[in-house]
Amino acid sequence: MFLSRLLEPVKAAAREAGETLWQMYQSGDVQYSQKADDSPVTSADYAANQIIIDRLSELTPDIPIISEESSLVPLVQRQDWPRYWLIDPMDGTQEFVARSGDFAVSIALVEHGWPALGVIFWPKEQICYYATRGNGAFKQHRNLINHIKVRQHLQGEPLRIAVSRRQPLERINALLASDQQVEFIPLGSCSLKSCLVAEGGADCYLRLGPTGEWDTGAVHIIVEEAGGKILDSQFSPLSYNRRESLANPDFMVMGQSNVGWQSLIQAHSGCRS
Known part of the structure; x- marks a missing residue:
């Protein structure tokens, strides 16, 4: 209430x-x-x-x-x-x-x-x-x-990835399995790309680069209530108000839960504490 x-x-x-x-x-x-x-x-x-x-x-x-x-x-x-x-x-x-x-x-x-x-x-x-x-x-x-609700991704379909207009796609491609077909969907702000995943317009959004906890707080509950997840680049949950800095690590907004995300997206060591 x-x-x-x-x-x-x-x-x-x-x-x-x-x-x-x-x-x-x-x-x-x-x-x-x-x-x-x-x-x-x-x-x-x-x-x-x-x-x-x-x-x-x-x-x-x-x-x-x-x-x-x-x-x-x-x-x-x-x-x-x-x-x-x-x-x-x-x-x-x-x-x-x-x-x-x-x-x-x-x-x-x-x-x-x-x-x-x-x-x-x-x-x-x-x-x-x-x-x-x-x-x-x-x-x-x-x-x-x-x-x-998040999109129901079907096996064999290209993975629809929301990306920034201002981020080199080479960094995103380096994280994907080599045989994975992808379709990139450019959009603006961090929160809007996350909401695109929540409403089924994209399968995932990979965020590489600096953000703050204020960039993910609102979309985190929206994505989860839509059936998705937001995890850091080691596939661990984000945290809130636990550090002196409110900087986020690199993170991933992922849609349908039964997709084998860890086989499609390679974990990397670029997280910041």
Whole structure:
């Protein structure tokens, strides 16, 4: 009941932040800068961040918030939190800058170290993906809501892999079994590629390169409720709020559970702690 009461207000907050991002995207009235790690950040990121923090603080004033665009609380202060909000106000800032439109708002509630509620809003398409623990995953396009499930991959079919437009495919090919036929599906933000797996548009998504826990929190519960899994490159579960850094290892978003993923995708030692 607690999660169900939160869901609609969180969806509303994600939509409000997403509509602000879209207005700024269309107007072009945006300031650009670089973070210390050379990744881009914009005034749109900060505007969406403030909207989400304001709405969540009103909704649940006793639940702390971790955001990509806010100062990180030291592990010693947060490691015993029973629950917290984990947000990325704009997943896909590079796509915003490149004008592809493939960016999204991501909001997750993490309980006892595991995502329990997730909402992804894609402003360009007016699509909201969402899930709560034990209640399935859904895709809402305006007023039309559909229950989503991962794709049933058939033996002998090409493996449909969601990939970034900005990542060399050679790195992905190096992880695949040599005889595996593949079809690459390019898309923008990390969360949107994960949701593509959740709704059956792709069989898997291999993420190589830096991400944060805010990039996977919301989609983790959506993918799992749709019947898939997110595992690191050693086929181990991701973890949340256990390290001083919130950096993720390389990870894989995998659809149908009875596919022999470990024979199709080679584990590698590129994980970061």
